[in-house]
Amino acid sequence: MRLAFMGTPDFAVPSLAELIASGHEVVAVYSQPPKPRGRGQKLTPSPVHAFAETMGLPVFTPASMKAPDAIETFASLDLDAACVVAYGQILKAEVLSAPRLGCFNLHGSLLPRWRGAAPIQRAIMAGDRQTGVQIMRMSEGLDEGAILLSEVLPIAPDDTAATLSDRMATTGATLWTRALAAIERGGVTETEQAGEVTYARKITPAEARIDWTRPAAELDCHIRGLSPFPGAWFEAPGPDGPVRVKALMSAPVAQGSGAPGEVLDGDLLIGTGDGAVRLLRVQREGKAAQGPADFLRGFALPVGTILG
Structure with missing residues (x-):
């Protein structure tokens, strides 16, 4: 399939690597713009940006995907689908509808529990015994889309946000091949979210x-x-x-x-x-x-x- 990948942190890198290894044509990678880091405040690309460059993939870093020129560029890519993992920007309807088959997101919780910015941290902080990774069809609402695939993971008593995130990133990456194959052949079952909604608000200092x-x-x-x-x-x-x-x-x-x-x-x-x-x-x-x-x-x- 002809894909765009949209992601920013380390959590998203295994998914991009899996899509490349699976033989899909990743024609564009989108990531948040480089940020100043370290004592010298040198502009540093995100982990996804840096990995994509090592793989020779074109990288786009628009400050806002709501900007008309960013939407126009994305629509011109003639995509079959877009795969999104912790990108960090809200996507408008014009972006979500641009790929032929739609935009799909890998989320780090068992929705509708922990919609939002910090699902991994919030699950551990709340004392949850399990969590999971899910691929969903993206909608304009915050993590409200229908679920395509899920994998449940236990939360160990000694898990930190780092250890759990690493496991979830690896497990989540393996879902993409199955999900895209089902989407392409039209054989995927999309299940609407059900249950109590909780929000994983951003962690404050x-x-x-x-x-x-x-x-x-x-x-x-x-x-x-x-x-x-x-x-x-x-x-x-x-x-x-x-x-x-x-x-x-x-x-x-x-x-x-x-x-x-x-x-x-x-x-x-x-x-x-x-x-x-x-x-x-x-x-x-x-x-x-x-x-x-x-x-x-x-x-x-x-x-x-x-x-x-």
């Missing part, structure tokens, strides 16, 4: 701060769901004032008890509103991530210290 009054099980989900980015964080008392520390991995400890935010031992066991949570991986600002022993060698947190 304010909600990343750890509230130690919450139960340990909830805090563990909060920490793992935000790891590695943006990272759940707390403040620890330093010699020159409060120091921000990210918690990147944790485990709830039912038998622990203490005041919320209280350091309970020399191995980063921290009291919460109900039980305690052990911090297994932490990171100070400007430093590498560390385990408890290495962290505490360079940053003392005596038992009884209260974290903010």
Whole structure:
């Protein structure tokens, strides 16, 4: 099939690689424009953009797919279909209807649960036991389209947003070949979404701060769901004032008890509103991530210290 691929982050790269390996003709790759990164603020292409260039594919990075010239260029590609994975832009009706067979999206949840921007993080933060990847026909509504294919994945007790995202990206990529073959022959069954709708709103910096009054099980989900980015964080008392520390991995400890935010031992066991949570991986600002022993060698947190 003659395809356009639209995606931006690492999560989308396995899908593009799968489409290329399957022998489809990817005539255009769309991605978000390069962004300034690093100390020099050098413009850096997205992971999809960079991968597409290594494969010799033409890349388009319009600031807005709502612009008339962007819509005109897309329509002129004479596509059979467009495959979309975490592109990061809303597509208007003129774009969705331009390919002969339509536009299709790989979404990282079991819709209609967790429609929106951060489905993987929100699933872990909510304590969900399972999630999945689905290919749906795109409509103008936010993740409201009919479902073509699904694959259910368990969420492990030690999953972070990073580990779960990697598994989902790999599994989701394998759905494209089956989905496109069924679409092309007209044999695909499209199932309308049913059930309670929940929205995975974008993660805000304010909600990343750890509230130690919450139960340990909830805090563990909060920490793992935000790891590695943006990272759940707390403040620890330093010699020159409060120091921000990210918690990147944790485990709830039912038998622990203490005041919320209280350091309970020399191995980063921290009291919460109900039980305690052990911090297994932490990171100070400007430093590498560390385990408890290495962290505490360079940053003392005596038992009884209260974290903010």
